[in-house]
Every structure is written in structure tokens, then in C-alpha cells.
Amino acid sequence: MTQARTEHSSPEPPVKGLVQVFTGDGKGKTTAALGAVMRALGQGRRVFIVFFMKGDYPYGERRILAQLPNVALVSFGSLDFVDPAGARPQDKEQARQALAAAREAVLGGSYDLAVLDEINVAVAFGLIPLEEVLKLIKDKPPGLELILTGRKAHPELVKVADLVTECLKIKHPYDKGIGARRGIEY
Amino acid sequence: MTQARTEHSSPEPPVKGLVQVFTGDGKGKTTAALGAVMRALGQGRRVFIVFFMKGDYPYGERRILAQLPNVALVSFGSLDFVDPAGARPQDKEQARQALAAAREAVLGGSYDLAVLDEINVAVAFGLIPLEEVLKLIKDKPPGLELILTGRKAHPELVKVADLVTECLKIKHPYDKGIGARRGIEY
Numbered sequence: 001m002t003q004a005r006t007e008h009s010s011p012e013p014p015v016k017g018l019v020q021v022f023t024g025d026g027k028g029k030t031t032a033a034l035g036a037v038m039r040a041l042g043q044g045r046r047v048f049i050v051f052f053m054k055g056d057y058p059y060g061e062r063r064i065l066a067q068l069p070n071v072a073l074v075s076f077g078s079l080d081f082v083d084p085a086g087a088r089p090q091d092k093e094q095a096r097q098a099l100a101a102a103r104e105a106v107l108g109g110s111y112d113l114a115v116l117d118e119i120n121v122a123v124a125f126g127l128i129p130l131e132e133v134l135k136l137i138k139d140k141p142p143g144l145e146l147i148l149t150g151r152k153a154h155p156e157l158v159k160v161a162d163l164v165t166e167c168l169k170i171k172h173p174y175d176k177g178i179g180a181r182r183g184i185e186y
Numbered sequence: 187m188t189q190a191r192t193e194h195s196s197p198e199p200p201v202k203g204l205v206q207v208f209t210g211d212g213k214g215k216t217t218a219a220l221g222a223v224m225r226a227l228g229q230g231r232r233v234f235i236v237f238f239m240k241g242d243y244p245y246g247e248r249r250i251l252a253q254l255p256n257v258a259l260v261s262f263g264s265l266d267f268v269d270p271a272g273a274r275p276q277d278k279e280q281a282r283q284a285l286a287a288a289r290e291a292v293l294g295g296s297y298d299l300a301v302l303d304e305i306n307v308a309v310a311f312g313l314i315p316l317e318e319v320l321k322l323i324k325d326k327p328p329g330l331e332l333i334l335t336g337r338k339a340h341p342e343l344v345k346v347a348d349l350v351t352e353c354l355k356i357k358h359p360y361d362k363g364i365g366a367r368r369g370i371e372y
Contacts, residue, residue, distance in 0.1 A: 018359055031219075032217040033221065035223075035247070065224075172349055184226065184299075186225065
């Protein structure tokens with residue numbers, strides 16, 4: 001890994017904010033976003049996170065994020081399985097609210113990094129229109145970094161993104177019947 | 187912010203510690219491990235992290251980790267490019283020390299999660315023997331979760347792991363000539 005070592009004490013250059021997408025069926029999409037959050041916070045950046053489809057599940061990371069400065073977190077959606085063939089009105093309403101919160105945060109200019117967790121799935125399941133997500137990306141301030149996570153990222157989102165990682169499941173313990181474990185998967 | 191409903195006051199069930207590998211040429215391997223760290227800390231677990239090949243570079247995450255309880259971090263290796271065709275003695279020595287620190291932490295029983303960052307690369311470049319990493323995995327306490335990151339994970343490591351994610355690079359801004367950005371990539 002080679003990187004620039006000179007810039008530490010010099011004034012911060014403006015950082016161009018890119019659009020990152022983490023998709024695929026493997027583990028590591030949300031956790032990669034969380035790691036990026038930790039990194040950004042460590043450099044004094046301000047972070048906004050919206051969970052689109054994770055309701056009030058007691059993910060361990062929330063407890064840590066609550067202890068840290070410069071990070072705001074909002075959460076919507078339901079833990080119940082959303083049937084992609086027929087989303088319920090409440091699923092759509094929750095996703096709509098999540099998108100509205102994302103838009104307000106992104107356009108408000110108070111953040112350097114915004115994580116839209118599981119937004120790819122919300123689009124794939126028809127909970128929110130692709131066009132509104134594309135518009136949000138188009139309207140974002142130049143300096144803001146945007147991270148979109150979730151399986152099934154729409155090809156249009158992949159197309160407009162600057163950085164796309166597909167997390168491929170090579171092996172997963174769920175396949176062996178091992179369920180989600182507290183402190184590891186949540 | 188909403189959090190957990192029921193399980194906080196119940197006794198914790200024993201968590202079986204698995205072996206996770208994050209590999210591939212895409213972004214998100216170290217950040218996924220960092221996100222897992224955040225999640226584990228949020229559930230009160232104790233975490234050990236060893237950076238095999240990242241020297242003393244001021245990655246943002248270190249500043250955050252230093253503020254959090256229950257996490258220990260050690261760092262070895264050089265920022266200089268390690269030539270895989272001919273590793274220098276000092277590269278091997280640093281990697282050997284990193285592995286020794288990992289082994290002590292893993293076997294010591296004081297941690298619930300250990301992250302061995304870039305250990306896959308250290309093996310691929312011949313800095314440490316594959317056999318010693320396999321032995322470490324074999325000797326780990328049953329409850330300890332182990333995360334190995336880095337490109338070029340050896341097939342034997344993939345074989346013994348419970349969970350393997352390959353982070354595939356679909357698009358990367360480095361390809362467009364955009365360099366590493368402070369607060370984002372480090």
C-alpha cells in the first residue's frame with residue numbers, strides 16, 4: 001500500500017466526494033460502510049447514516065456510534081421480511097421517509113459523508129423510485145461522499161457511481177445453518 | 187435512535203467464534219473488518235487488531251479506536267512497497283513480529299475478536315509461512331472470532347475459513363487517477 005505522506009500538517013485540501021456502492025450477496029457491505037464511517041470520524045469529518053430497512057434492531061454499532069461526536073443516525077423500515085413481489089404500504093412509507101431524511105441531510109450541507117444503508121434493496125424491492133435516488137446523487141454537494149449499500153444494486157446506480165465493490169459470497173456460515181450471532185452479525 | 191428491546195438483561199449465550207476472510211482486489215476489506223470491530227465493541231466484546239503491513243500511517247480509524255474501551259491495536263510493517271519477488275529482511279522481521287503479537291493475543295484468552303489486517307498479503311508475499319497462520323487458526327480458542335483481511339488469500343486459508351467474502355472491484359476511482367483521499371481511504 002503506498003500513499004502520500006506529505007500532506008498531514010499542510011492545510012486540508014478539499015476532498016472531492018465520490019459515490020461508492022457496496023453490493024453483492026456476500027458479507028461486508030454494511031460493515032464496510034461502518035468502517036468508512038469510523039475512518040471519516042477519525043479525520044474529523046461529519047457523518048450522517050440512514051438505515052433504510054433495519055428498523056429498531058439492536059445492532060451493536062449503534063451503541064458505539066452514539067458515543068462518538070460528529071455522527072447522526074436515523075433508522076427506518078421493518079425487520080419483517082419485505083416481499084419484493086408485493087411491498088406493503090407501510091414498507092413504502094418507511095422507505096419514503098428514509099429517503100426524505102437522506103435528501104435533507106445530503107442537501108443540508110452539514111455532512112461530509114452520508115451512508116444510505118440498504119438503499120439498493122429499497123430500490124430493488126420497489127419501495128422507492130430509482131429516479132429519486134439518481135436525482136439525490138446528482139444534487140449532492142461536490143464535497144460530500146455518498147455510500148450506498150445493499151444487494152441488487154441497480155445497474156443505473158452502478159453506472160453513476162465512482163467506486164463499486166461487489167461483495168461476493170464465497171462461503172457463508174448461514175449456509176451451514178449457523179444463524180446471526182450477537183456482536184458479530186449485529 | 188432506537189435500540190434493543192429484549193435481550194439486554196438476559197444472560198449472553200456463548201458465541202461460537204468463526205474464521206472470516208475478506209479478500210479480493212476491491213475496496214472494503216479492511217473497512218469491513220473495522221465495521222465488525224465497531225459492532226463487536228457495541229456489544230461489549232473485547233477486540234484485538236494487528237495491522238501487518240501498514241506501519242504508523244495515521245489512518246483515521248486509529249484515532250477513533252483510541253477513544254473506545256475494550257480495543258487494543260498494534261501495528262507493524264512498512265509503508266514502502268514490499269516487492270513480492272524479493273522481500274527485504276526488515277519486511278519479514280516486521281511481519282514475524284506481527285504474527286507473534288497476533289498469536290499472543292489469540293491464545294491469551296483476553297479477546298473475543300481478533301482482526302489480522304493484511305495477513306493474507308503477508309502470506310502471499312512470503313513474509314510469513316502459511317503453516318504458521320494455519321496453526322494459529324487451529325489453536326485459537328473456540329469462542330474467539332478471527333478476521334483475516336487482504337488480497338490474494340491463500341486457498342488453504344479460504345478452505346479452513348467459515349466465512350469468505352471476495353470484494354470484487356467493479357469500479358475504482360484509482361483507475362481514473364484519483365488518489366487516496368484523507369478521511370475516506372485512510
